[in-house]
Amino acid sequence: MNKYAVIVAGGSGVRMGSTLPKQFLPVCGKPVLWHSLETFLAAAPDMRIILVLPKDHIPTGQEIIGTTSDPARITITTGGETRFHSVKNGLAAIQAPGVVFVHDAVRCLLSTGLIHRCYESTVEKGNAIPAIQPVDTLRIETPDGSQVIDRTKVRIIQTPQTFFSDILQKAFEQPYDVAFTDEASVVEKLGVAIHLVEGEATNIKITRPLDILLAEKILKENLRA
Template identity: 55%
Template structure:
């Protein structure tokens, strides 16, 4: 079945303390987004990518695609760039509009640049078998659940949770198109935190798959430092 990765890269550099959006920060002399695109294009020779960017960032996306040609000669033919919306949900919708035939669709955060070929392939194989594959890792820290939401910076009562039953959700969240495309025709709901919640709201059961602790999301300076170490094999 056709393989299409919808990579959403609409973030900014606020939490990084940078004027440069985090997806364009350099990691081993290449933009973070370069590494993300390369991971998907190298996972399967027939993988196609729909890169969703803010309108103003499309020229930078085109430059990054050109940079990929040195390692992936057909990158320009396999990457399409489209403008996103005001929210992540709208941006994913815009990306999905580019899917015109049955496919396995991977929706991925552009700043999860350490995604591995093994994880992408694991998600694909399960999506073919079960219809969906949501990568998760189990929590390693102690977890406490608050009885009420924090107010004025104050924490209320809490109770310990069994961390063995707590999963941290990653991307690429992967679905067959016959599930994901109709699900994204729903009106937006504040409960939609990711593609899995959208699919569940449409009446589908989502299926988890083993994620990867190295599949970190670059949101703060320490994340970029960690990615540097991982790429260096340290």
């Protein structure tokens, strides 16, 4: 079955306090984006990658692709106004049916095992959304203040969010809605049941300077393993 990874790299460096977008910041000597690309390339020899970038950063993306292990399997398309529109642009590059992984470029620590788990669950159930259980106490704001939420009923959602291409492409034909915070929310609006799979605690989203330090430590530990 065809496999496609739509990797969305539209972030900025605002919360990172950097003029360089976070997907291009170095982690262990390589850009964050490079690590994400390499993991998907390693996950399956027939994996095709569609990298979605802001127009102004396409030259940088091309340079990074040139340093990967298999540049021929990666193509670039331009991002849109929102994540929804960027993913929609990426999906337009898919010409044959298959399984699609939509992944945040700045989640550069995912494992090939997670990719395989998402693929297998999608083949079985139609989609797979990685999620982990929170370890902190959670509260929700109410008109009277706040109240505790049962954290055993809550999941933190990650990527790659994985679907059959026909379902995902159909979902993205819907008009944009501000409630579309991820691909699962778009597909769910079609009435499709969403299936969660076990994510990874180390599959963090690079957002703050501390995340770079954590990512470097995790990558170095993985190399020693």
